[in-house]
Each structure stands twice: as C-alpha cells, then as structure tokens.
Amino acid sequence: MSFLLLFQLPWTTMMSYSFCMLTAAAALLVPCHAFNCPGLPELSDIPGVGRLLQLLKPVLGPMWPFGRERLPEPQVPTGLQGLPISLDTEFSNVLVNFRQRLSRLEGALTLNGKITKAGEKILASNGKKVIFSSALESCEKTGGTLATPMNKEENKAILGIVEQYNSYAYLGIKESETSGQFEYMNGTPLNYTNWHQYEPNGKGTEKCVEMHTNGNWNDKKCNLYRLTICEF
Known part of the structure; x- marks a missing residue:
C-alpha cells in the first residue's frame, strides 16, 4: 500500500524526498571523514558517490569539500569597490585611462x-x-x-x-x-x-x-x- 502511494505522489515531491534522504545520508558520513576514521575510503573514491557529492555540493555548503583533510576556503582579497583585486585594478586602470x-x-x-x-x-x-x-x-x-x-x-x-x-x-x-x-x-x-x-x-x-x-x-x-x- 505504501509502495503504491509513493508512486501516486507527484514526481517533484518524490525527487525532493529522495534528494533530502541522500543529503542526510551524505551528511552522516562527513563527521567520520572529518576525524579520519581508520580504514574508511575517501568518499569521492566510492563508485557513484563522486557524482552524488557534486550534486549535493550546493546544498551542503560549509561541509564541502569532503575528505580527510578539509582545507579552509581561500580568501579572495577585494578592492575598495568590493571586487576582487584583479578586477578592481583593471577597473581602476580603465577609469584612469x-x-x-x-x-x-x-x-x-x-x-x-x-x-x-x-x-x-x-x-x-x-x-x-x-x-x-x-x-x-x-x-x-x-x-x-x-x-x-x-x-x-x-x-x-x-x-x-x-x-x-x-x-x-x-x-x-x-x-x-x-x-x-x-x-x-x-x-x-x-x-x-x-x-x-x-x-x-x-x-x-x-x-x-x-x-x-x-x-x-x-x-x-x-x-x-x-x-x-x-x-x-
């Protein structure tokens, strides 16, 4: 009965439900990788998981990237206008010219x-x-x-x-x-x-x-x- 009801749900609802479940499953794996669990392979090395991680990347945000050593996100220096230095310098040169x-x-x-x-x-x-x-x-x-x-x-x-x-x-x-x-x-x-x-x-x-x-x-x-x- 539950199986039939599942297929009667709108397709978008099913996708959202599945996506949430996959997100939760991946999130549960993160703490173990963060603490270097012995014998556990890299998530990206598990068949099929690499693609899943790419799909989950926008959702998991701060928990990305997965792995034993998570490096901090690089800080991009910004100029006076809030732009990256390279763009701000280019803009300034154009303005001066x-x-x-x-x-x-x-x-x-x-x-x-x-x-x-x-x-x-x-x-x-x-x-x-x-x-x-x-x-x-x-x-x-x-x-x-x-x-x-x-x-x-x-x-x-x-x-x-x-x-x-x-x-x-x-x-x-x-x-x-x-x-x-x-x-x-x-x-x-x-x-x-x-x-x-x-x-x-x-x-x-x-x-x-x-x-x-x-x-x-x-x-x-x-x-x-x-x-x-x-x-x-």
Whole structure:
C-alpha cells in the first residue's frame, strides 16, 4: 500500500524526498571523514558517490569539500569597490585611462578651432599665427605640446589642418646642440622625418621646424609667425 502511494505522489515531491534522504545520508558520513576514521575510503573514491557529492555540493555548503583533510576556503582579497583585486585594478586602470583621454579632449576643445585625430593623438589648432615660443606656450597651457609627427599618418593629419588654414605651421621639433641635427622637444632623436629636398640647410641659424602646405618640412628661424597646432 505504501509502495503504491509513493508512486501516486507527484514526481517533484518524490525527487525532493529522495534528494533530502541522500543529503542526510551524505551528511552522516562527513563527521567520520572529518576525524579520519581508520580504514574508511575517501568518499569521492566510492563508485557513484563522486557524482552524488557534486550534486549535493550546493546544498551542503560549509561541509564541502569532503575528505580527510578539509582545507579552509581561500580568501579572495577585494578592492575598495568590493571586487576582487584583479578586477578592481583593471577597473581602476580603465577609469584612469578614460580620465586622461577626457582631459586631452578638454584641452583640445579650449583652443576653439580645428580638431582631428591621428592614432592615439588628438590634434587641434586655434588658428592663430605666432612665434615659436608663443605657440609652444599656448599648447602647454592647455595640457598639450606642439604637434610632432612621428609617422606618416600623423604627418598627414597635421597637414590636413595646415591645408584648412592655408598656412605654414611650427612643429614640436628643434635643432640640437649639434648644428644641422634635429630632435624632439624632450631631446630624443627623430625617428621619422619628411624634409623638403635639400633641407635642413640652416646650419645653426634656423633652429625651428615648419611644415609647408604640401606636408614637407623646412628648418626656419623661430621668430616668424606660423600657425599653432597642438597635440594631446
């Protein structure tokens, strides 16, 4: 009679009942394993029990894992946001990078002129023509520096602004202490050049560099009025 009644129960009820019984049975085995009962095999080594343990893992919670030596759960260090350190660091790096890019864009926008992009650089001009020192100063005040092409793509982007204003522009390049040799503003040697034919030829008298409306470079005196183009 009881056997017939069991099969008349809803399937979900039977499953819940069976699951509870299996859980209880496994739980009874835990204390013995916790105290290293002699001669008792590892639960996971008993045929069919390994799969059962996996099913019971979400239910038994703190009693997991089963075995003779239960190691404490590793503590995952968390960051300020409650995230694991690795994720928190990654998030912080993304945030810092975003702030830097936003700051560069803000600097470019303050020039109220033409803006373009070349790779990771933002290029902008206020349309003003000034001497080299004034051009450099205005760029640095907005958080940038004079446009400095380091490859063909960047040179082309700067040329685009030069063409829009139809005016030669100063570049962030200067003559080094060695006459006829040019370098970046931080003193490192040039890794890309686009000199006009027979240039540079100032031989110590032309310490600045300008870009012509065809994209070529020419060494020139620093007291001439040229277009200001900044990079961020």
